[in-house]
Each structure stands twice: as C-alpha cells, then as structure tokens.
Amino acid sequence: MIEKLKQLFHKYREIIAYVFFGGVTTLVNMVVLEIFARLGCPTWLSNAIAWIAAVLVAYFTNRRWVFHSRTGGRAAMKEFTSFIAARLGTGVMDEIIMVVGVDLLGPALFSPVPDLWRQAVKLFSNILVMILNYVFSKLFIFKKKDK
Helix, strand or coil, X not given: CHHHHHHHHHHCHHHHHHHHHHHHHHHHHHHHHHHHHHCCCCHHHHXXXXXXXXXHHHHHHHHHHHCCCCCCHHHHHHHHHXXXXXXXXXXXXXXXXXXXXXXXXXXXXXXXXXXXXXXHHHHHHHXXXXXXXXXXXXXXXXXXXXX
C-alpha cells in the first residue's frame, strides 16, 4: 500500500507541487487584495498590487519546487520574461473578472456582503488563472529541453 502511494506521488509529483504552491500563491493574492481593498484602494489597484505579489511568489516557487528549473544567465532571464509575459495575459483576464464581478455586478447582487463577494469572485478568478498558468508554464516556460 505504501509503495503504491509512493509510486502515485512520484507520478503526480509535479501536479501536486503545482497545486500546493498554487494554493500558497492564491493565499498571498487574496490576502494582499483584501489588505489594500480594506485600506480603501479601488478594486483594480488592489488587484494589481495583489497580482504583483502573487506573480513573484509563483515564479520563485514554480521555478524551484515545481518545475525544478536550473537555468542561469540569459536562459534564466528569458525564462523570467516568458513567465511574466504569460502572467500578464492571465493577469488581464483576472483584472477584468474582478472589475466586472466586484464593481459592476457586486453592488447590484451582493451589496449586503461586499467583502465576502469580493473574495468569492477572487477565488473563482484564481482557479481559472491557476489552470491557464499551469498550461503556459508546462508547455512554454519551464519546458524540459530534449537531450
């Protein structure tokens, strides 16, 4: 039984690590968003600051513990810029979801619980973003080089 679990873990280690660190990144994203929203920043600005914090956490955790990238120098810089470029795409999607969901739909549908609604919209957006980011990271950014 334990041997079977070890085999399953080894087989799905990358996905398990991605989901774990995706959870850490999501937590960072949601906490930073909430801090700035409660300070009175508009949704778009709170979300942009949260996005920057989350992208930095995601890059370093993905590079080291998920995809085990060992590149250095120019290759590492290319990897980083590719990572940021892919995240910009999903970041724009996240920004649109947040502004539409929180600022446009929120007051009409969920004004009694705006903080809860903001977090629900953010969680929904983060799930979509996490799936797309995994695909981009796996296929384009941290792809294994053929030997």
